[in-house]
Amino acid sequence: MKKIALIHEWLTTYAGSERVVEQMLLQYPESDLFAVANILSAEDQKFLRGKEPTTSFIQKLPFLKKFLRHYLPLMPMAVEQWDLSAYDVILSSNHAVAKGVICGPDQLHISYVHTPIRYAWEFQAQYLRESKLTWGVRSLLTRMILHYMRLWDNVSSTRVDAFVANSQFIANRIQKCYGRQAEVIYPPVDVDAFAPSYKKEDYYIAASRLVPYKRVDLIVEAFRLMPERKLLVVGDGPMYKTLKANCPANVELMGYLPHERMSQLMQGAKAFVFAAEEDFGITSVEAQACATPVIAYGRGGSLETVVEGVTGCFFEEQIPQSVADAVATxxxxxxxxDLKATRQHAEGFRPERFREELANFVDSQWAQFVVNRRRRPQQTFSKTTPGSLNLPVDNASNLVNLAGVSAQ
Incomplete structure (x- = not known):
C-alpha cells in the first residue's frame, strides 16, 4: 500500500484550496498532512477531520497571524526542510511553494496546482501597483524578492513528476511558466449546499472577498450606469469602506453573511455578476447550483465553468460599460x-467527481512510475579499448585495465 504525504501551503481559512485538501484527505485518510503554518481555530479545523498537520519553522516565528505573508521569502527554505523519505507518493496542493518539497528518485511527486505564484509572474505589475510599491527603496526590495521567488518557482517545478491543473486556463499558465504539460481536474464544489430555485426576483448579486483583483468596484460602477437595476454585494474585505463611501443608491453592500443567508440571496437573484479573471471560479459554479445564470468576464476559468447562452453570458472588457452592456443583453x-440546465451543469463539479478523477490519475501515474522504476538500467560496464572515450566496461577487472594496471 502506498504511503502518501499531502503538502499544503498554509492553513489560514477554509477556502478553495482548503476544500481541495479536504477531499484529498477523504480520498487518502491514512496520509500525513504537512503545511508551512497552521493558524486555524479549532472550529475551522473541522475539515481536517482530526488530522494534525506537521508544520515548519515558520510556525514559531513571531506575530504569525499578522505577518504570515511577510514570511513568504523564507517559505521555499521551509518546505525544503521536511524529511519526506518515508513516503512513496507526495501529493502537493500548490499556489505558492508547496511543490518545492525535496523528494528522492524512488518517490512520485504529483502537484495539484491552483496557480503558479500569481504575484511573481504575470500579475507582478498589478500587485506592485495595488500595494503602492511602484517606486522607491521598498519597491526595489519587493521586486528583488519577487525575482528570487520567480527563479525558485521555476527551478522547483523540476521536482514534480506530474502536474495537475484546476482548469485549462491554469494548465496553459503552467506550460508558460514551467514548460510542462498538466492534466486538468476541476476542483470540488459542494453543490448540495446550494439548493436550486427557479423563481427569481428583480435584483442581481455579486459575492466575493472585497479585494482589488476581484474587481467588485467595476461591478458597482457598472450598476451606477443602470440606476433602474438593483445590485446586492455580499462579502467583506479591505475595499469595503471605500466602496461604502461612494456607493450608488441602487447598490446595497451586505457585508459578510452566513452561508444560509447568502445561499437564499443567490437563489433569488436574476443573475450572478462576476468581473474577475479567476483561475477557476468556485462561486460562479455555486451560483449555477442555485439555478442562477452568470454574467462573467470572458477570460480565465469562467470560460470553463459557464456555458455561454445556456448558463450565462460574457463581457469582453473590464470596464463598467462592458458590464452594463452584458446585463442589458x-x-x-x-x-x-435554461435554469434547469444551469443546475445540471453545476452537478458536474461535485466532490465525488473530483475524488474519482484524482484517484484514477494518481493510480495511473503510480503504476507507470513503478514500471519505469523497474526498467531503470543498472549501472553496468562493457569492454572498451584503452584510450577510448567509451568508458563503461562489464566488470571490475576491466576498469583496472583501463587504468593500465593488470588485474592479475
Whole structure:
C-alpha cells in the first residue's frame, strides 16, 4: 500500500484550496498532512477531520497571524526542510511553494496546482501597483524578492513528476511558466449546499472577498450606469469602506453573511455578476447550483465553468460599460437561459467527481512510475579499448585495465 504525504501551503481559512485538501484527505485518510503554518481555530479545523498537520519553522516565528505573508521569502527554505523519505507518493496542493518539497528518485511527486505564484509572474505589475510599491527603496526590495521567488518557482517545478491543473486556463499558465504539460481536474464544489430555485426576483448579486483583483468596484460602477437595476454585494474585505463611501443608491453592500443567508440571496437573484479573471471560479459554479445564470468576464476559468447562452453570458472588457452592456443583453434574452440546465451543469463539479478523477490519475501515474522504476538500467560496464572515450566496461577487472594496471 502506498504511503502518501499531502503538502499544503498554509492553513489560514477554509477556502478553495482548503476544500481541495479536504477531499484529498477523504480520498487518502491514512496520509500525513504537512503545511508551512497552521493558524486555524479549532472550529475551522473541522475539515481536517482530526488530522494534525506537521508544520515548519515558520510556525514559531513571531506575530504569525499578522505577518504570515511577510514570511513568504523564507517559505521555499521551509518546505525544503521536511524529511519526506518515508513516503512513496507526495501529493502537493500548490499556489505558492508547496511543490518545492525535496523528494528522492524512488518517490512520485504529483502537484495539484491552483496557480503558479500569481504575484511573481504575470500579475507582478498589478500587485506592485495595488500595494503602492511602484517606486522607491521598498519597491526595489519587493521586486528583488519577487525575482528570487520567480527563479525558485521555476527551478522547483523540476521536482514534480506530474502536474495537475484546476482548469485549462491554469494548465496553459503552467506550460508558460514551467514548460510542462498538466492534466486538468476541476476542483470540488459542494453543490448540495446550494439548493436550486427557479423563481427569481428583480435584483442581481455579486459575492466575493472585497479585494482589488476581484474587481467588485467595476461591478458597482457598472450598476451606477443602470440606476433602474438593483445590485446586492455580499462579502467583506479591505475595499469595503471605500466602496461604502461612494456607493450608488441602487447598490446595497451586505457585508459578510452566513452561508444560509447568502445561499437564499443567490437563489433569488436574476443573475450572478462576476468581473474577475479567476483561475477557476468556485462561486460562479455555486451560483449555477442555485439555478442562477452568470454574467462573467470572458477570460480565465469562467470560460470553463459557464456555458455561454445556456448558463450565462460574457463581457469582453473590464470596464463598467462592458458590464452594463452584458446585463442589458442578458435581460433581452433572459427567456433563453435554461435554469434547469444551469443546475445540471453545476452537478458536474461535485466532490465525488473530483475524488474519482484524482484517484484514477494518481493510480495511473503510480503504476507507470513503478514500471519505469523497474526498467531503470543498472549501472553496468562493457569492454572498451584503452584510450577510448567509451568508458563503461562489464566488470571490475576491466576498469583496472583501463587504468593500465593488470588485474592479475
Amino acid at each position: 442578458f435581460e433581452n434574452h433572459q427567456d433563453h437561459f
